[in-house]
Amino acid sequence: MDDLTALARHHLDQAKSDPHGRSAHLFLHDGPLRQSVIAMVSGCELDEHNAPPAASLQVLHGHVRLTSTGGATTDLIAGQVLRIPHERHGLRALEDSVVLLTAVTATVGCPTPAENAENRASA
Template sequence: MVDLEAQTQTHLEKASTAEHGRSAELVVQDGPLRQSVLALAEGAELSEHDAPPAASILVLRGAIDVVAESGTTVLETGMLAEIPHERHSVKAEVDSVFLLTAVTDI
């Protein structure tokens, strides 16, 4: 069992002192299913990368922008969205933590 509130606090603290303003941990792995907690300090960014075959983001705290060629999706605490099926980046507008759910092989 994973305590997401505890993970949120732990990774926010780590991101705030990390050189690139990020902290992440794989918290669930079951076959092709992966769930990771990621924290980004305000202004930190995950540079452009490929999307997995299927994925979603649930914002646990803060506000992030998911930026893709098709547009920018602004997500705030409690919001859940699919990740676009294209290259994208993620930027934190404020100190933020999100749960990334990805299926790595379909």
């Protein structure tokens, strides 16, 4: 069992000494399920990248801004959780922050969000 509070504290300390201002650790890997702690110092950015089939972001400490290709932005503070949109997105730390990223990297046998919408429309 992992202690998220201890992981968050440790990786924020690591991020403060890292030249890129961030530290990450994949602590749970079970089939397609992944959970990672990502610590970022204020001003640090994760450039825009593709979204996995399903993911959420929970802020454990600090204040972050999630941006998406369409220009939408969502600010999140400690205690808040958000489903990551199914489009390219980026993340910026507005203050020293730690997030919990939960991602599902494959959906074998499961319909995609677009397929779910098609199935609902044809029903």
